[in-house]
Amino acid sequence: MRFVMVNMAIVLKVLWGCSLGLQLTVLFAIIAKKHYQTFPAILAYLLIGLLQSPLVYLTYSTWGFESLQAFRIAWTSQAIVTAARWIAVCELCHLILGQFSGIWGMTWRVLAISGAIALFLALLLGGHDYARLISTLDLGLECSMATVLVVFFLFARYYRVLIHPSLHSIAIAFCLYSCFRTVNDTILQVFLRNYSPTWNLVDEVTYLATLMLLASAVFALRPRPVQRIRLLPRDVYSEFVPQVNSRLVELNRRLSQLLKSEATGKT
Amino acid sequence: MNLLLIAFGIFVGGLLGFLVWLVGRKTESARSLPSQEENLTLACKHLTNLPQIRQALEPSDLNYLVHRANREVARTVRRERQRVALSYLQSLREDFDQLIGAAQVVASLSPKVEAGQEWKRFRLILEFRWKYQLVRVRFAMGSPAFTSLSGLALLVSSLALEIERAVTKIGEAAALAANLSSSADR
Numbered sequence: 395m396r397f398v399m400v401n402m403a404i405v406l407k408v409l410w411g412c413s414l415g416l417q418l419t420v421l422f423a424i425i426a427k428k429h430y431q432t433f434p435a436i437l438a439y440l441l442i443g444l445l446q447s448p449l450v451y452l453t454y455s456t457w458g459f460e461s462l463q464a465f466r467i468a469w470t471s472q473a474i475v476t477a478a479r480w481i482a483v484c485e486l487c488h489l490i491l492g493q494f495s496g497i498w499g500m501t502w503r504v505l506a507i508s509g510a511i512a513l514f515l516a517l518l519l520g521g522h523d524y525a526r527l528i529s530t531l532d533l534g535l536e537c538s539m540a541t542v543l544v545v546f547f548l549f550a551r552y553y554r555v556l557i558h559p560s561l562h563s564i565a566i567a568f569c570l571y572s573c574f575r576t577v578n579d580t581i582l583q584v585f586l587r588n589y590s591p592t593w594n595l596v597d598e599v600t601y602l603a604t605l606m607l608l609a610s611a612v613f614a615l616r617p618r619p620v621q622r623i624r625l626l627p628r629d630v631y632s633e634f635v636p637q638v639n640s641r642l643v644e645l646n647r648r649l650s651q652l653l654k655s656e657a658t659g660k661t
Numbered sequence: 662m663n664l665l666l667i668a669f670g671i672f673v674g675g676l677l678g679f680l681v682w683l684v685g686r687k688t689e690s691a692r693s694l695p696s697q698e699e700n701l702t703l704a705c706k707h708l709t710n711l712p713q714i715r716q717a718l719e720p721s722d723l724n725y726l727v728h729r730a731n732r733e734v735a736r737t738v739r740r741e742r743q744r745v746a747l748s749y750l751q752s753l754r755e756d757f758d759q760l761i762g763a764a765q766v767v768a769s770l771s772p773k774v775e776a777g778q779e780w781k782r783f784r785l786i787l788e789f790r791w792k793y794q795l796v797r798v799r800f801a802m803g804s805p806a807f808t809s810l811s812g813l814a815l816l817v818s819s820l821a822l823e824i825e826r827a828v829t830k831i832g833e834a835a836a837l838a839a840n841l842s843s844s845a846d847r
Contacts, residue, residue, distance in 0.1 A: 496774040519665055537672070544676050547683040552783075553769040554762060562684075569680055573673050580669040623770065631771035634824075635778050638764045641820040642785035645757075648816055649792040653799065 403459075409598040410447055416605040417444045423612045432620070435485035436564070439478040440608075446471045459591065469528045476535050483539055483568055487546050490557055490565075493623045496631065501549050505542050512541035516576075521583050533579035540572035558620065560611040567607035574600040746800050749814075754793060756817050761786060763824050 421440050424430060430437050450468050457464040487505060491498045516537040520530030543565055550557055557565075575597065582593045723742065727735045764782065768774050 494769045496771040497769050497779075500774060500776045500779060516669075519668060533669075537669075540673070540676050544679050544683070547680065551683050553765050555769060566680070566684065569676075573677055573680075576669060576673050580666055584663065584666055625772045626767065626770045628772055630767060631774060634767055635764065635775075635782070638760075638820070638824065639778060639781050639785060641816070642782065642789065645813070645816050645820065646785060646788045646792060648813060649789065649796060652813065653792065653795055 406594060406598060407451075409595070409602060410451060413598065413602050413605055414444070414447050416602065416609055417447070420605060420609045420612055423609065427612070427615060427617070429612070429615060432489070433482075433485065435478070435482040439475070439482040442475050442478045446475050469532075472532065473528075476532060479568065480535065480539060483543060483565075486561065486565055486568070487542070489620055490561055491546070491549065491555065493620065494553070494555065495625065497549070497553055501546075504549070505545055508545045509538040509542040513538035525586055526583055529579050529582050533576060533583065536572045536575040536579060540569055540576060543569035543572065558616070560615045561620075563607055563611035563614075567604045567611065570607075571600055571604040743801065747797065750793075750797055750800060753813060753817055756821065757789070760817070760820055760824050 417440055421437070421444065424433065424437055424440070449471055453464045453467045487502070488498070491501050513534045516534035517530060520526065520533050522530065546565070547569075549555075578593055578596050578600070582589050723735070723738060726738050768779060768782075
């Protein structure tokens with residue numbers, strides 16, 4: 395068992411090194427391509443993540459994996475990183491849908507409500523004792539982030555909004571990371587200490603995969619990934635959409651009639 | 662606690678499934694819908710085939726065959742009629758999707774939308790899809806009647822006409838706005 399733990403620590407160090415290298419690469423790519431004005435929150439998230447790695451490494455080397463101090467410092471830094479990722483996700487959603495001011499006014503409310511519901515449910519279902527409280531909060535935040543991103547994709551698909559492939563990849567990367575972290579946190583809730591070394595390893599692997607996806611997206615980014623949209627005059631919607639809806643009502647009524655007549659054999 | 666694992670496992674599985682579906686459909690839609698403006702191009706393709714469909718589904722033809730030819734021929738013709746009706750229904754559905762696509766683009770390009778209208782349209786689209794599937798199943802099982810199909814076709818066409826009229830208006834308004842902005846620039 396001890397041999398396995400030592401090996402795991404070596405693997406973790408290697409993974410940390412890799413993610414540090416990738417974080418630096420992504421950061422330099424964003425700065426070199428002058429995307430810091432377009433993605434300030436994503437840049438901030440990567441910077442905070444970059445600072446977290448040496449901090450956690452130092453903490454664990456000083457106090458060890460099992461100490462309470464290391465536990466507190468690691469989870470507090472994690473809370474800050476998760477909050478930064480939340481802001482990065484909001485930035486991404488606004489960047490893509492924000493230019494469609496009409497649907498954005500409705501979408502952000504739906505996203506906020508769905509995120510709040512997911513957060514509330516996760517907090518309700520997660521453990522509330524001292525050992526689980528922080529991971530429950532993390533679970534809730536990850537769960538709500540994943541939900542918000544899936545709902546965001548649904549809206550983009552429903553309104554046929556074309557998303558630049560790089561932005562699409564960044565959103566997918568964040569969504570996948572949140573999904574895997576939700577599962578990882580849930581397992582941690584169940585097995586606690588027995589799972590914590592594995593939790594670290596799984597988290598590091600998924601983070602590395604997310605960084606790879608982010609790196610490929612950033613390298614493929616155009617100078618201006620979001621094009622300006624020219625909106626229609628105000629009265630078009632109020633004239634056009636109610637008409638379409640009333641036609642749809644009629645169409646559905648006709649379909650119902652058709653179904654009834656087919657059922658009774660009359661045509 | 663195992664219940665927690667199952668609950669979150671199902672939830673995350675659902676989210677991932679949804680994500681895969683959305684991403685997969687995205688590439689398909691990106692191929693068919695290259696730009697916002699092109700989404701507003703309307704062509705009700707099914708209407709041009711309406712007379713031929715009427716001819717193909719004429720009940721007197723089938724009655725004649727039933728009385729004059731053998732059962733096998735009548736059965737084959739009935740099957741063919743069903744196939745024709747089903748593909749016509751499919752093309753109606755494609756036209757409907759195109760029209761709804763135009764409505765979605767108008768909504769997305771509007772500076773202000775009403776949540777009530779958007780929710781109503783979403784419900785109506787779901788209702789249409791559900792009923793369409795039921796009609797499809799009914800048509801696949803039994804002999805379709807032309808009158809029911811033509812009623813639907815006319816409704817989709819009139820929807821297309823209204824949308825086309827609105828699209829023309831949108832084009833005029835956009836051109837006017839462009840002229841105004843260019844004259845303001847000068």
